[in-house]
Amino acid sequence: MHIEECLSPLADPDPVSEYVIRVWTPGATALAAWSLAQWTLTGAASVEDAIAWARAHGDGRPTEVLLIDPSGGVLRLWGAPPEEMTTTVHIPLTRD
Numbered sequence: 001m002h003i004e005e006c007l008s009p010l011a012d013p014d015p016v017s018e019y020v021i022r023v024w025t026p027g028a029t030a031l032a033a034w035s036l037a038q039w040t041l042t043g044a045a046s047v048e049d050a051i052a053w054a055r056a057h058g059d060g061r062p063t064e065v066l067l068i069d070p071s072g073g074v075l076r077l078w079g080a081p082p083e084e085m086t087t088t089v090h091i092p093l094t095r096d
Contacts, residue, residue: 017042017068017070018040018041018042018067018068019040019041019042019044019050019065019066019067019068019077020038020039020040020041020064020065020066020068020074021038021039021040021041021050021053021054021057021063021064021065021066022036022037022038022063022064022066022079022081023036023037023038023054023057023058023059023061023062023063024036024061024062024063024081024082025037025061026061026082034081034082039057041053047065047067047077047078050065050077051065051077051078054078054079062079062080062081062082062083063079064076064078064079064080064081065077065078065079
């Protein structure tokens with residue numbers, strides 16, 4: 001049996017300089033919109049630290065951790081927006 005390395009180890013990426021933390025809060029009634037609190041987190045030592053901060057400040061509400069890469073791209077690393085952000089509309093169809 002012959003085994004050969006296919007990929008060389010990846011170099012450590014550049015440190016992440018900025019995360020965006022989003023915490024969603026439901027509206028006061030079923031018809032009210034969700035509100036969003038958003039923070040920019042800089043200087044986190046790791047992704048785990050950013051997620052820990054988000055969990056501590058989310059208090060069980062839907063929370064997201066987004067990475068802002070050096071080119072300005074946004075990547076969701078953890079969490080999700082609330083599921084109730086979509087709306088279903090029923091339109092009855094009748095013949096004239």
